[in-house]
Amino acid sequence: MAEDIKTDLFERTAPDDDARRTVDEQPSWGGNDAADRTVDEAVAASQKPLIGTQIDGADQAERPSGPVGLDVGTSHIVAAQNKLNHVHMVDQLNAFFTIPVSKFSRRILQNHDIMFFERGDLFYIVGYSADSFANMFNTSTHRPIQGGLLSPTEKEGLTVVQAVVNTLIQKPRRFGETICFGIPGEPVDAQGPGAVTYHEQVLKMFLRNMGYTPISINEGMATVLAELAGDDYTGIGISMGGGMCNVCLSYLSFPVITFSIQTAGDYIDRMAGLAVAEPTTKIKVIKEAELDLTRDPADSIHTALHIYYDEVIHHLLKNLQRVLTASDKLPKISKPIPMVLSGGTAMRGCHARVAKLLDRYRLPIEISEVRLAADPLYATAKGALIMAMTESG
Amino acid sequence: MPKTAVVFSPDVIRGNVMSRKMQHEGMEVLLFDRACQAAEAVAANRPSIFIFDTCGCIPEELRLLSRFCASDMNASTRAVVLGEDANPGLTWMRDREGVTLLSAALDPELLFSTIQGLFSLAPPAAPVETDSLEHDLKDFLRLS
Numbered sequence: 085m086a087e088d089i090k091t092d093l094f095e096r097t098a099p100d101d102d103a104r105r106t107v108d109e110q111p112s113w114g115g116n117d118a119a120d121r122t123v124d125e126a127v128a129a130s131q132k133p134l135i136g137t138q139i140d141g142a143d144q145a146e147r148p149s150g151p152v153g154l155d156v157g158t159s160h161i162v163a164a165q166n167k168l169n170h171v172h173m174v175d176q177l178n179a180f181f182t183i184p185v186s187k188f189s190r191r192i193l194q195n196h197d198i199m200f201f202e203r204g205d206l207f208y209i210v211g212y213s214a215d216s217f218a219n220m221f222n223t224s225t226h227r228p229i230q231g232g233l234l235s236p237t238e239k240e241g242l243t244v245v246q247a248v249v250n251t252l253i254q255k256p257r258r259f260g261e262t263i264c265f266g267i268p269g270e271p272v273d274a275q276g277p278g279a280v281t282y283h284e285q286v287l288k289m290f291l292r293n294m295g296y297t298p299i300s301i302n303e304g305m306a307t308v309l310a311e312l313a314g315d316d317y318t319g320i321g322i323s324m325g326g327g328m329c330n331v332c333l334s335y336l337s338f339p340v341i342t343f344s345i346q347t348a349g350d351y352i353d354r355m356a357g358l359a360v361a362e363p364t365t366k367i368k369v370i371k372e373a374e375l376d377l378t379r380d381p382a383d384s385i386h387t388a389l390h391i392y393y394d395e396v397i398h399h400l401l402k403n404l405q406r407v408l409t410a411s412d413k414l415p416k417i418s419k420p421i422p423m424v425l426s427g428g429t430a431m432r433g434c435h436a437r438v439a440k441l442l443d444r445y446r447l448p449i450e451i452s453e454v455r456l457a458a459d460p461l462y463a464t465a466k467g468a469l470i471m472a473m474t475e476s477g
Numbered sequence: 478m479p480k481t482a483v484v485f486s487p488d489v490i491r492g493n494v495m496s497r498k499m500q501h502e503g504m505e506v507l508l509f510d511r512a513c514q515a516a517e518a519v520a521a522n523r524p525s526i527f528i529f530d531t532c533g534c535i536p537e538e539l540r541l542l543s544r545f546c547a548s549d550m551n552a553s554t555r556a557v558v559l560g561e562d563a564n565p566g567l568t569w570m571r572d573r574e575g576v577t578l579l580s581a582a583l584d585p586e587l588l589f590s591t592i593q594g595l596f597s598l599a600p601p602a603a604p605v606e607t608d609s610l611e612h613d614l615k616d617f618l619r620l621s
């Protein structure tokens with residue numbers, strides 16, 4: 085009838101689940117060796133080097149033989165598995181491109197090992213292949229989850245995400261293997277409540293049908309698990325991706341406060357592009373290859389990128405201040421706590437900029453430092469893997 | 478040092494935050510979001526500490542707490558109640574032995590140091606006497 089906290093180091097986000105487990109389980113005072121070992125293994129996995137691979141052809145997906153961590157981002161989907169000496173990451177572009185159905189194009193796609201599916205009178209080319217096709221046609225790919233959340237009104241969304249996930253992992257070797265996937269926090273700046281619930285539940289259904297036991301973790305919390313082992317998992321984790329920034333304040337590995345904003349890297353590209361009248365794709369390439377937010381901007385494109393990066397950071401910090409100040413759940417923490425940033429948008433000196441702009445905001449807790457995750461693009465998947473390993477024991 | 482605690486909080490987040498702190502300090506914790514189950518666990522397991530968070534409690538739960546502390550609670554268990562002194566539902570516990578009232582603010586560090594304080598007031602345990610005996614002996618032999 086109770087929860088033995090010792091066996092459950094990393095908490096999931098859904099309060100209902102917590103409450104249910106609180107009352108459904110039998111009391112047990114003692115330590116649980118098996119569970120402790122699982123937690124140890126999960127923590128050990130968090131210290132291993134990450135080796136990443138981009139999937140660029142069909143039929144490369146593995147059948148996992150252990151727990152899996154999955155980051156379903158606006159731009160990329162990343163799967164993580166624990167191997168003997170490293171954590172193995174595979175990533176795929178979360179994008180698609182359509183061409184009309186014809187016998188000729190079908191043969192071309194099949195001959196070139198390109199990942200696609202057919203729906204109506206269109207072929208949907210997914211992943212990095214979609215990018216190559218879009219370049220060939222001098223246009224850009226489409227995103228199945230524009231604002232970071234699957235929505236019932238976007239018909240292709242789930243099908244494309246399923247196809248992309250299928251390029252990374254197949255069904256597990258052991259039926260019922262644990263898979264933990266990242267979910268955003270409730271957005272503070274758009275959509276009604278419940279948007280995350282739909283996103284979470286359809287992904288769960290899909291992964292369950294693949295033969296997994298799916299659990300979810302807030303993306304900010306996953307960043308905490310991946311990066312804050314040395315801080316007793318106490319601090320603020322923020323994943324800054326393409327469509328969203330996800331924030332989680334964790335206290336001793338429990339996600340106390342979570343939220344998200346729907347402005348991130350894509351917004352920076354779009355707004356900077358509009359400002360200097362250049363295509364978004366060009367702005368994105370320059371941003372990813374050249375931008376340095378710690379230096380003064382050299383030209384008008386860099387200036388525009390600085391301006392919109394600052395806008396996103398201010399929006400993030402303003403909402404962090406709002407949410408923390410309004411919360412009645414925030415525990416008093418006497419020691420300053422770290423803030424750790426992950427995701428593509430956190431790169432290029434963004435963490436230094438966040439540290440600088442943070443001075444202008446009075447938060448009810450003190451921040452000791454702002455860090456960049458060791459592997460910003462893989463931190464969410466790694467945190468999800470740690471959670472999956474912990475829960476699968 | 479207290480070893481075991483039963484925590485009741487109707488709020489999942491507050492309950493987990495308090496439990497995590499105590500577990501982090503080496504205690505075994507059982508967490509409940511229903512008062513009657515928490516009371517049953519206290520009666521059955523005789524923990525060192527029973528933490529009862531009144532924040533968000535309904536009057537029934539406060540009445541259950543008062544009845545439980547008055548009659549069924551084991552003498553070896555100390556209760557720490559989180560709530561406001563002004564709460565009329567908590568007047569019964571002023572001056573009640575074995576029950577400490579702490580502000581309802583979520584301050585896990587203060588909660589833990591209060592618990593430590595309660596136990597440091599307890600009669601000294603055997604190892605402390607051994608230590609002092611050893612200390613006296615060392616003094617006598619001029620070894621320290």
Ligand SMILES: Nc1ncnc2c1ncn2[C@@H]1O[C@H](COP(=O)(O)OP(=O)(O)O)[C@@H](O)[C@H]1O
Pocket residue numbers: 156157158159160161324325326327328348349350368371372373426427428429430431432460461
């Ligand atoms: N090296 C880089 N420098 C700056 N921005 C980057 C870099 N790599 C990716 N990004 C940006 O990060 C965002 C995607 O980050 P990612 O962590 O993959 O997000 P998501 O979780 O949304 O898939 C995009 O806006 C992309 O332009």
